[in-house]
Amino acid sequence: MAFSPLVDELVESLRCLPGVGQKTAQRMAFHLLERGREGGERLAGALEQAMSGVRRCDSCQNFADTELCPICQDVSRRNGTLCIVESPSDLLALEQAGDYQGGYFVLMGHLSPIDGIGPEEIGVERLLRRVQDENVTEIILATNPTVEGDATAHYIADRLADRPVLVTRLAHGIPVGGELGYVDGFTLGHAFRGRKPLAD
Amino acid sequence: MAFSPLVDELVESLRCLPGVGQKTAQRMAFHLLERGREGGERLAGALEQAMSGVRRCDSCQNFADTELCPICQDVSRRNGTLCIVESPSDLLALEQAGDYQGGYFVLMGHLSPIDGIGPEEIGVERLLRRVQDENVTEIILATNPTVEGDATAHYIADRLADRPVLVTRLAHGIPVGGELGYVDGFTLGHAFRGRKPLAD
Missing domain, CATH: 1.10.8.420 (RecR Domain 1)
Structure with a gap:
């Protein structure tokens, strides 16, 4: 210029x-x-x-101004459930939905060997320590429904296999307000396989 | 958040x-x-x-770090021609084309009575003073080819009508590299009316 x-x-x-x-x-x-x-x-x-x-929360790895983020400081949220998300924006979306009242663990990415991102980089050891220290009873895997997100979820589930902890995954299915004609085949397949009695 | x-x-x-x-x-x-x-x-x-x-250049109204911008400081560019543009990015586009070697005057907008932008706001008086002080012989109106840009150009041309200065306007026509089939009717009309002998 x-x-x-x-x-x-x-x-x-x-x-x-x-x-x-x-x-x-x-x-x-x-x-x-x-x-x-x-x-x-x-x-x-x-x-x-x-x-x-801005630093990382010592407990959940999310962005924070202090050693522990407000969610990790809140003792009422240490109820034995831990939701694993890939990024702060995923956490934000779940918080805005307002349904979940437990703790989080933010991976800040997903496993991607080609980019040199392995279990160490996403903090799997820290997660396992936390599961033990806090007597976590349920891990909710809320990684993105992508190839990398699914691989990361499977890896974490494998590492937790020998622990007395329930591992769950967010349900796949038709988005609320969506039209069937615009929903892709994979999602429809998941929705069929995951169908429930009407009373639920 | x-x-x-x-x-x-x-x-x-x-x-x-x-x-x-x-x-x-x-x-x-x-x-x-x-x-x-x-x-x-x-x-x-x-x-x-x-x-x-960042302030405004005292001479051309463009953004500058000093009282005069580098273009206005350059005496070789005071050759009696002044190109009127609406914004710094228009000036930049003309500079990058590299064909023009005279001075500029940046209106920083266009006449828009509905938004309260009149001749005073775009610096018409300053422009007229400069035309007189610098013995400008040609004013090239390079406002945008929009309704507001054209109105602004006409207003400035009217104000210069009684001065011994040649007022010109950038040519309208088919963009170089464009395909006729995608050029709008107004532009084609301009291109027809402005046609030139092949020798030019």
Whole structure:
């Protein structure tokens, strides 16, 4: 860019955001400079604080400001169930649904040997220690219904096989509000195999 | 979000970026926290510096770090032509094309009475002063080919009617590399009316 090293640097820096290329970064920079300087300053502060201040919860591996995240601090949620999710956004979706009242364990990824992500990287040992220390009675595997997510779930289930803990998996089936005609065959197959008496 | 006030604030702040809603802001925040802390810190610094340091060029109204932007400082570009564009990104596109070697004037918008943007807001008086002071001989109107852009161009042309200055407009026609079948009727009309002998 010909006119300002500061603007150049801003555009270049914005490209670290996922899904933001040269043109989008330019548009964002110009928007902030023209109409959003206050927002930009707030964002600068929030970024600085979050980048230096956010750590991992010692218990569930989720992002937290303190040693334990609020969920792990809450003793009422240590009820012997532990829900395993791949990412903080999955945890958030479950929390927003509001049905679940136990603890979590966030893998921050899934097993992916090709990317060098093995059991150590996703914290399986820490999970096993926690299962023992907290007398966990049920592990709910809520990894994503993808090949990697399923493989990760199976691996964890295998590692838990010799422990006195019930391992469950979220149900697969037709999404509520979905139309049958738009649901894929695999999901329909799961829904058929998992059918229940109407009284349930 | 349940787990970290710092992450909450980061997600909320990211929403000041254009086209970024709740889900995208979350994805961006998690991406930075998981895999891009260095990029996030760099962005924080760039934002802070740009928000406080970037001003408008006194001569062309474009973003600049100093009183005059590099283009306005360059005496070789004061050759009596002035190209009027709506935004810094338009200027950038023309600079990248590399055909034009004169000065610019950036309106930072277009006339839009409904939004309260009149001649004063886009700096028409400043432009007229500059035309006089710098003995400008040609004004190239390069506003966007939209209703507002055309209206702005016509307004500026009217204000310049009594001055000894040639007012020109960028040519409309078929984009280079375009296929006729995909070009709209208005553009084809312009291309027909603006046809030229083959020798040109």
